[in-house]
Amino acid sequence: MTENLTENHHIPESPSLYAKHKKVYPQAITGAFRTLKWKVTAAIMAFYFITPWIRWDRGEGEPDQAILASMSLRRLYFFNIEIWPQEIYYLTGILVLAAVGLFLATAMAGRVWCGFTCWQTVWTDLFVWVERKIEGDRNKRIRFDQGSWNLDKIWRKSLKQFIWIVFSLLTGAGWIFFFNDAPSTAMNMLTGQGTYEEYGFTFLFSATTYVLAGFAREQVCIYMCPWPRFQGAMFDEHSLIVTYEAWRGEPRGKSKAQNIGDCVDCNLCVNVCPTGVDIREGDQFQCIGCALCVDACNSIMTKLGRPLNLITYDSVSNQMARERGDEPKKRLIRKRTIAYSILLSAVVVLMAYGLLNRSELEINVQRDRSPLFVQLSDGDIRNGYTFKILNMINVPQTYTLAISGLEGAKLSVIGLGKDPVDTVTLDVEGDTVATYRVFVRAPIETMRSQFEDMEFILTNSETGEVVRYDSRFAGPVR
Structure with a gap:
């Protein structure tokens, strides 16, 4: 029956939707x-x-x-x-x-x-x-x-x-x-x-x-x-x-x-x-x-x-x-x-x-989130930071890193000595990004709240160019 219908009835083709x-x-x-x-x-x-x-x-x-x-x-x-x-x-x-x-x-x-x-x-x-x-x-x-x-x-x-x-x-x-x-x-x-x-x-x-x-x-x-x-x-x-x-x-x-x-x-x-x-x-x-x-x-x-x-x-x-x-x-x-x-x-x-x-100098700082802080044996609070320096000049540069805004704070850099200091000298090759691990410690008595504002200050030792970066210092809940 199906074959007869197919043979005897012409099924029209649907028109094309596209022009040739x-x-x-x-x-x-x-x-x-x-x-x-x-x-x-x-x-x-x-x-x-x-x-x-x-x-x-x-x-x-x-x-x-x-x-x-x-x-x-x-x-x-x-x-x-x-x-x-x-x-x-x-x-x-x-x-x-x-x-x-x-x-x-x-x-x-x-x-x-x-x-x-x-x-x-x-x-x-x-x-x-x-x-x-x-x-x-x-x-x-x-x-x-x-x-x-x-x-x-x-x-x-x-x-x-x-x-x-x-x-x-x-x-x-x-x-x-x-x-x-x-x-x-x-x-x-x-x-x-x-x-x-x-x-x-x-x-x-x-x-x-x-x-x-x-x-x-x-x-x-x-x-x-x-x-x-x-x-x-x-x-x-x-x-x-x-x-x-x-x-x-x-x-x-x-x-x-x-x-x-x-x-x-x-x-x-x-x-x-x-x-x-x-x-x-x-x-x-x-x-x-x-x-x-x-x-x-x-x-x-x-x-x-x-x-x-x-x-x-x-x-x-x-x-x-x-x-x-x-x-x-x-x-x-x-x-x-x-x-x-x-x-x-x-x-x-x-x-x-x-x-x-x-500027031919840029810095980027990332504070450690785990743990937020570490309390040392002498009671001081320490925070860890990943510190990146972008030197856009095609010659090596020497920079001085310091901290401002946090009373009694000192810093230390892995590979550049263990003793905390007020400033540290960092060398960066030309046209590169240098990454450092920086630790900042401060007496717990200076902590008025869980988070204190602070500032990293990086100074080019040759040109005197200064770049500042606002960050925070974490401590225990007070």
Whole structure:
């Protein structure tokens, strides 16, 4: 019975919830924005591949790479600045600057970051450029992909993939060089002496570059990147975005009739778009703001002898003014841009002040919690502390440790004598953290409560720099 029902009744298939992917074949174009994109790309490539090789002398025993995020040393080096793990707030400040800077750029000029400086856009642009050089421009690539496989197609596809893979490997290795000494790491990897971690992360980043820039391309911007989903909150009617002057271009047509707009419906603006967007349909989240459609449209308008900037970087407010015949006004300075600028400036000033006034000496003290205290045979109370000294100078330093605020208190340091003293001398190697076990003892008569406030005072014997650390001294319940 079941077999008969299956044979005699057609069960309709449920419709797919996903649209079939259509490959985008961006067409080559020349113009002001295309030239600007190449200049930005060159700057990013220079920073990415050249920066790790810049040397910076920090003294004997210190890494000489100008910019280095060393995992083994647990430090971030930026020319003459050295950030330690406990100074993570500087990294937080950098992230805040990046976020607010992105908000400000978006409020002023739309998705200018996505269109010109996002690394997904830059690397995809380079991969498409390689593809175009080997397989031809848009129409040739479409016919090439649709054609049958032959020797010409095989070697061209193979050459393209080979160049993509080489560039991906260089990209993966370039990222590794920011975390390891570039010359020695490159030599080790080329001679097969690199670590498993170096090879592993290189191939991981290489594979990511190869897949995202070579195949995923615009799908990363449309489906994977979260920024398009909430970028609208950064826009307002005065934000400069890539826009189409519909009031001037419509109705479209190729004839020279008087009731026809300037748009000749050539579709060149769509053909050059790296995400396949038709900007004439209005602002869309798929548009990355690269402005290549501006170059494309201007090239057509120039040939036809018509006014330029039918597609242009402009604000919604200006477009409405032009449509009414009013004089447009650019309003880059407004409430939200002022707020972003103030926040950006405040973070910069705070970070600069912190860097200019940062101490090259820090201490950290942890009081023993088990036991809280020990009562000695003579009745005195003793507390134990783990005392850490961070010497950020690349030369050995000598410090004097004393106690303040606790009457009759004396201290002793394991390894530096057993007798309690008023002060003790501590030696710390350059650019290291030294850890000492310090014991503080005080007469029980000085204890007015279970916990007494006290202060460790550490003085640099050479420079006279003083660092204080507030702590507590525990005793019996009174």
